[in-house]
Amino acid sequence: MTGVKIAPSILSADFARLGEEIRVAEAAGAEWIHLDVMDGQFVPNISFGPMVVAAARRVTQLTLDVHLMIDGPERYLDRFVEAGADRLTVHQEVSPHLQRTVDQIHALGARAGVAINPATPAESLTDILPFVDLVLVMSVNPGFGGQSFIARSTAKVARIREMLASGGFDAVEVQVDGGIDATTAPQVVRAGATVLVAGSAIFGATGSVADNLASLRAAANAARLDGGMGSG
Numbered sequence: 001m002t003g004v005k006i007a008p009s010i011l012s013a014d015f016a017r018l019g020e021e022i023r024v025a026e027a028a029g030a031e032w033i034h035l036d037v038m039d040g041q042f043v044p045n046i047s048f049g050p051m052v053v054a055a056a057r058r059v060t061q062l063t064l065d066v067h068l069m070i071d072g073p074e075r076y077l078d079r080f081v082e083a084g085a086d087r088l089t090v091h092q093e094v095s096p097h098l099q100r101t102v103d104q105i106h107a108l109g110a111r112a113g114v115a116i117n118p119a120t121p122a123e124s125l126t127d128i129l130p131f132v133d134l135v136l137v138m139s140v141n142p143g144f145g146g147q148s149f150i151a152r153s154t155a156k157v158a159r160i161r162e163m164l165a166s167g168g169f170d171a172v173e174v175q176v177d178g179g180i181d182a183t184t185a186p187q188v189v190r191a192g193a194t195v196l197v198a199g200s201a202i203f204g205a206t207g208s209v210a211d212n213l214a215s216l217r218a219a220a221n222a223a224r225l226d227g228g229m230g231s232g
């Protein structure tokens, strides 16, 4: 059984020392680096674009997991892949031609994810599941780090895991993003999450990045041994 992957979100890192923050997360055993792109339209905040993805690419070999919180994401997919993104996740809410967008991501040579906000039902993904590599369950309303985990998200993770299993898509990653820390991680892991995004719990908490990552991993792994998913 493979362990849960941890994807530190650089949104809570010190941008003046971004390279070093990413290197420290890599040395501490992070599997992916999560990059939150925000456009001030789909979400009420602006973060960064492809230049920061390219800067991250220069300092790490880790998978760059780019979460596009932008309207019309299909306009920018090539720019992010050229910048070095390995995985692109787009929101269901802004993509009326979602299956085409997912195809475009694959044609660019990247892995494709689809994200849903807290108010978007799991069932809205029924017809896209056969095409995706990852489902991202937002456990806060996207836009800011440091918000509280919305408890209902756990049931949504379980529902999506069930939908994936019944379609024969068990290899699809289920990622959870928002308010993940050593307290909230166990429940989503037990529900079937395989990738945990954490920003403030890793870069914004009081301990070192290495200690924070280790506590999150210990909590996640304990939940799996606890009788979580069983296999996988």
Ligand code: DX5
Binding pocket: 009, 010, 011, 012, 034, 036, 067, 140, 141, 142, 143, 144, 145, 146, 147, 177, 178, 179, 180, 197, 198, 199, 200, 201
């Ligand atoms: C929120 C972003 C998250 C954010 C998570 O809109 O998608 O990736 O960085 O931050 P925490 O872990 O602090 O909730």
Ligand code: ZN
Binding pocket: 009, 034, 035, 036, 067, 177, 197
């Ligand atoms: Zn994110």
